[in-house]
Amino acid sequence: MAELLSDYAGQWRFDPAHTRIGFSTRHAMVTKVRGAFNDFEGSITVDADNPERSQVRLSVDVASIDTRNADRDQHLRTNDFFDAPHFPKITFVSSRVDQVDEGHFIVSGDVTIKGITKEISIPIDFIGVDRDPMGNLRAGFEGSRRIDRQDFGLKWNTALDSGGVLVSDKITLEFEVSAIKNEDGPGPAGAAQAAD
Template sequence: MNLKTIIAGALLAGTISSAQAADYVIDTGHASVNFRIQHLGYSWLEGRFNDFSGQFSYDAANPEAAQIAVTIKTPSIDSNHAERDKHLRGDDFLAVKAFPEATFESTAFTPAADGSAVLSGNLTLHGVTKAIDIQVSKVGEGKDPWGGYRAGFNGTTQLNLKDFDINYNLGPASDSVYLDLNVEGVRQ
């Protein structure tokens, strides 16, 4: 589920309001790539990817030129249940031995009048690359107590598992996975 890691980085890229172009590295200690999917239509299964990295650049004077790249280590999937995680890492779902990483690279950033934005890009998951859109909003930005400068964003997107050749049948209510991304970047 590389998508989470990719998406988390992507979210950051679009809404930074600093006056100059800046490059940021995702602070993974203050970021998360989360997912949720219905389990058989009866409840929600939530989890995260614990190992991801990424960077983004943003120029408030030219936000449409924002760029982001994120890599998620798919074996780091964590649903808080060891046996389920083993199944999710296997061939029915992520096939992490064959596809140990998921990546996201942005292709466009489209700000809206209300301050939100759409981050578009290519997500590669399970060996398949598809164009996706992530709904992004800025959380905040400013100086940190250690003399650095940070910017934070959140975003969400919905993925159809079959689009990424993940065909395990958990019923029609479980065809889609939702990614919830929280990203904090440190300006370089």
């Protein structure tokens, strides 16, 4: 991690056009429903001197939830689930970044959903870094973490005749991040969009 951090220390911002903040869960015990949040802001601060103090921040607009079904999305915005009018943001603020081995990290910190804050640890893989056609230094990261939605007050469910439930309590959070380094020098402000 020391080599990675010394090479790439500084501020990075998530590129929403090439980043997915998503989730998946079992529906009716037999299939998966996948979704994502379309509006969010994220940043990474890489600290070469104190690697464990490197920081990741993420803020997600709950109302931007998208499972490709308008009725389901509207239900998820209600108090049965996220209660978007009263709790419009999901946030994550890391407290520590640990290296497991080369290219593999554990990012630990506080996630807040529906006003409830819990500490979680997320395994993250560093995919690589390169210059894009617009001259941006761009890094890729992927990771996932399973959580229990009831821990965050998302308790709505419906029993099935089989004895199971309609929506699983276990939710897998999914992160596919493209981050652009904030650098001095040339490069249009809209490079992320222009690079589509």
